[in-house]
Amino acid sequence: MSTPTIQTDAGREGWEAIVADPATAVISTDFDGVLAPLVEDPAQSRPVDGALDALARLARSVNQVAIVTGRPALVATELSGVTGHAGLGQLVVLGHYGLERWEAASGRVTSDPVPAGVAEARSRLPGLLRELGVPDAFVEDKESSLAVHTRRLADPVGALETLRTPLTELAESTELRLEPGNLVLELRPPGIDKGVAVRRLLESTGARSILYAGDDLGDLAAYRAVEEQRKAGLRAVLLATRSSNATELIEAADIVVDDPTGVVTVLTALSDAIAAR
């Protein structure tokens, strides 16, 4: 498979660095919109064909493969089907934007503490949604955070705008952070984001290069962390899908693909290049 179109010099350098020395590289990817297509019901998300095999093939030669997601770590492992998948015995899943860490090797999850504000927001949310005239917004209770989805409502974008300010206020008053995403507003613990998660991953592995794949606003923090580390010598490839139409992310990416199938193509091209070196 040929090298994908890499739009930037930094991205080309990142690609070459991973190919030249995969043992010091990290492959890190978001789940929804990157490995799995966006669907109406979050419980129905599944990776596209070939996604896990592509990660497993890379895992043979790179230092670490990780999934970095807004999902709880155990939900992501279950939906993705990574447990027991051949070749993914060293996979790490960083859930809740890095609050949780699941390691395939032990099957265990460790977590930073969950602030009390999550329970308070949980109790206030149904009344607030009724007051705002959007009682049917779907609340995905992720235990350590609450995601309010509008995708299945008659006017998803209008409902999202109705909710934005009141949920921002609810987040502030419960000392949580409001995380906007694709037709979703999430109330989640502060002090952690995908940028912190990626920095921890780089520190724990001592990696000298990384490929990070994302699609949504929550991935911007990871992109910024990678861009900052590039100044200190990290080589990196920032890959984006158009799944969420997150303009800022797409503009900052080195490689842009349409959807998770495109991600599989890029990951496969990378492992082909490693195998051919």
Ligand SMILES: O=P(O)(O)OC[C@H]1O[C@H](O[C@H]2O[C@H](CO)[C@@H](O)[C@H](O)[C@H]2O)[C@H](O)[C@@H](O)[C@@H]1O
């Ligand atoms: O970091 P991610 O793995 O991308 O998780 C971010 C959020 O993804 C999920 O919501 C998104 O995907 C759903 C299923 O395709 C879709 O219905 C929804 O509209 C999208 O926003 C997930 O449900 C959230 O909990 C995650 O935070």
